[in-house]
Amino acid sequence: DAGVIQSPRHEVTEMGQEVTLRCKPISGHDYLFWYRQTMMRGLELLIYFNNNVPIDDSGMPEDRFSAKMPNASFSTLKIQPSEPRDSAVYFCASSPTSGRAFFNEQFFGPGTRLTVL
């Protein structure tokens, strides 16, 4: 069974450009999460969806960031305009709804390494 799929794996862009990151969660998973990881701040949750609906976007840094989940098998994270401080690894993760609600495992994709010059 395929895991979480992210594309692109690497992205290099110039300041001011729009960046779109894509994620396909594991089939059947109800939750989708977007994280950002940097050396300075570690792994931070940006936003998560439940059944395609955004539930908690308190981690989205500012209006330049937006995320959508148009259907159960696809989500995007968009940065417009991008800035050098957005350089990080962006992970998408998904998890199922199970009987052990407190201990639902999150499965991470391989990440997108973003560099903004």
Added chain:
Amino acid sequence: RKEVEQDPGPFNVPEGATVAFNCTYSNSASQSFFWYRQDCRKEPKLLMSVYSSGNEDGRFTAQLNRASQYISLLIRDSKLSDSATYLCAVKSNFGNEKLTFGTGTRLTIIP
């Protein structure tokens, strides 16, 4: 104070030794606790959940101390393949799936 704090290390430990890490959390209402493992330039993967009574999985033992608000991970008979960064994660609110991660503890097992 950060919500979840870990000693970043690095911990350099000889093969076969026992090593332990702690992770403190600030929200006393936190519900669930986890240890994730992250290899260099890879994604985090769940190592083990941490149950109130403590739990063991092979060479790995996780403990929760609610009174002092920390969780711990003990690795016995360490292997070279245990070299990785270990992230603790905390889920604070019932009904909210948000995980807050520590910045990780880097472990290197030395031959």
